[in-house]
Amino acid sequence: MTNLHPVSFSLNGQPVEIEIPAHTLLIDLIRDRFGLKGTKRSCDMEVCGACTMLLDGDPISSCTTLAVDVDGKEITTIEGVTPPNGLSRIQNAFVLHGGLQCGFCTPGFIMAVTALLKANPHPTDEEIRHYLHGNLCRCTGYIKIFEAVKSLAAEQVSEDAALPVARQRNFRLETS
Amino acid sequence: MLPTPFEFERASTIADAVSAVGQEGDGMFYSGGTELLLAMKMRVIHTERLVDIKGIPGLDRIVLNDANELEIGSRCTHMKIAGDSVIREHVPALASLCANVANVRVRSVGTIGGNLCFGEPHADPPTLLGALDARLVLQGPNGTRSVHADDFIRSELETVREPDELMIVIIFPRPTGPITYRRFKHGERPSVNVGMVWSMEAGAHSIKSARVRVGALGSRPQPLKAVEGVLKGLPVHDAHRAIQSVLAQALDELDVNEDRHGSADYKRHLAGVLLLRNAEEAVAMRGRAT
Numbered sequence: 334m335t336n337l338h339p340v341s342f343s344l345n346g347q348p349v350e351i352e353i354p355a356h357t358l359l360i361d362l363i364r365d366r367f368g369l370k371g372t373k374r375s376c377d378m379e380v381c382g383a384c385t386m387l388l389d390g391d392p393i394s395s396c397t398t399l400a401v402d403v404d405g406k407e408i409t410t411i412e413g414v415t416p417p418n419g420l421s422r423i424q425n426a427f428v429l430h431g432g433l434q435c436g437f438c439t440p441g442f443i444m445a446v447t448a449l450l451k452a453n454p455h456p457t458d459e460e461i462r463h464y465l466h467g468n469l470c471r472c473t474g475y476i477k478i479f480e481a482v483k484s485l486a487a488e489q490v491s492e493d494a495a496l497p498v499a500r501q502r503n504f505r506l507e508t509s
Numbered sequence: 510m511l512p513t514p515f516e517f518e519r520a521s522t523i524a525d526a527v528s529a530v531g532q533e534g535d536g537m538f539y540s541g542g543t544e545l546l547l548a549m550k551m552r553v554i555h556t557e558r559l560v561d562i563k564g565i566p567g568l569d570r571i572v573l574n575d576a577n578e579l580e581i582g583s584r585c586t587h588m589k590i591a592g593d594s595v596i597r598e599h600v601p602a603l604a605s606l607c608a609n610v611a612n613v614r615v616r617s618v619g620t621i622g623g624n625l626c627f628g629e630p631h632a633d634p635p636t637l638l639g640a641l642d643a644r645l646v647l648q649g650p651n652g653t654r655s656v657h658a659d660d661f662i663r664s665e666l667e668t669v670r671e672p673d674e675l676m677i678v679i680i681f682p683r684p685t686g687p688i689t690y691r692r693f694k695h696g697e698r699p700s701v702n703v704g705m706v707w708s709m710e711a712g713a714h715s716i717k718s719a720r721v722r723v724g725a726l727g728s729r730p731q732p733l734k735a736v737e738g739v740l741k742g743l744p745v746h747d748a749h750r751a752i753q754s755v756l757a758q759a760l761d762e763l764d765v766n767e768d769r770h771g772s773a774d775y776k777r778h779l780a781g782v783l784l785l786r787n788a789e790e791a792v793a794m795r796g797r798a799t
Contacts, residue, residue, distance in 0.1 A: 355514070397550070398542070402563075448613075
């Protein structure tokens with residue numbers, strides 16, 4: 334019998350509590366128990382960035398994070414930075430610049446860019462490349478993604494608009 | 510892939526962590542998990558119990574101590590070291606190294622102590638820490654001991670640390686001359702890396718002593734003794750030519766594994782290129798530390 338650990342954290346601005354075995358991975362908790370399927374699992378070894386979430390604002394690979402580790406923390410997923418209607422300014426820039434094709438890597442890129450622009454609203458070209466080098470895209474060749482982020486880096490925005498938009502919704506806890 | 514089930518405990522002191530890992534059955538220290546969880550997911554490592562050290566105060570401290578040495582707590586993340594003002598001032602090459610380990614997600618949670626304890630041959634920190642003459646302090650059930658960075662990694666993925674010894678701090682003298690580090694990589698891990706640290710004579714015109722480490726080639730970082738020997742006592746502006754005069758012989762003496770990163774000859778060649786570029790950088794600094 335595996336012991337269950339109580340974990341409470343903020344998921345996209347909403348407090349949640351759950352009991353889980355220690356070997357539960359964050360990506361599985363979020364996708365399978367909370368039903369938020371926007372985060373993608375791809376390489377499963379912290380290289381591709383598709384599963385990127387924010388832990389207290391910093392990007393992490395949710396495929397290789399123990400869910401017990403987020404106790405008392407704030408987790409932000411792609412659902413948490415997507416407005417209830419329409420797209421965020423980051424998502425909009427990706428669309429305008431053609432920064433996605435199949436879309437599988439896109440949630441991870443959006444999360445990484447969210448963290449980048451929060452820490453550094455006007456990154457240089459070199460800073461953009463350095464920060465995003467750990468997110469892989471097999472469609473775009475990166476140029477269009479880079480151009481999308483560069484367009485955001487040049488924008489003057491109010492502090493509120495640069496913050497992730499917490500999406501208020503009730504999570505449906507899936508029974509396992 | 511899921512790791513096999515294990516128990517999970519949080520320690521609030523070093524002594525509690527050491528005792529929890531030393532209990533019956535296999536226990537392991539756990540912080541960022543960026544190496545450990547990968548191995549557990551691949552089922553090449555199994556543990557019955559992970560002991561989380563993130564709640565232990567003091568293990569993420571960075572200070573310049575009274576003995577003019579830098580102390581870096583073992584569970585400092587790469588991100589923390591990269592942005593730390595003390596490290597950026599006194600060891601900018603280490604800040605830059607940490608700013609380029611793996612990717613931004615690994616740097617957020619991965620720690621320098623975890624990196625060292627994993628003993629991965631294709632790693633950045635062990636090479637430069639060897640050149641910096643670092644010692645690593647381990648605390649176990651019978652007290653603490655210091656191990657030189659050069660002696661810590663025994664072989665691939667194997668260190669001299671006992672399972673119930675926790676690495677608590679990394680200590681090295683504050684450098685007085687240029688510190689340089691370069692690597693070549695195909696993916697996220699270095700295929701070859703070279704760290705070089707010069708101590709300077711007063712006035713910074715000549716090199717008192719040099720430490721050169723080449724990493725990722727064999728099972729652990731290796732010194733380039735011939736290069737270190739020829740640099741001793743030399744004026745800074747003669748360093749580049751002096752290295753060239755002994756380079757072929759020095760590179761031949763390196764133990765090199767051929768692997769998917771390249772053939773032995775190719776890697777030796779790269780090590781020489783990186784070393785000479787490090788030397789150019791150190792000369793351009795005119796022997797100054799930063």
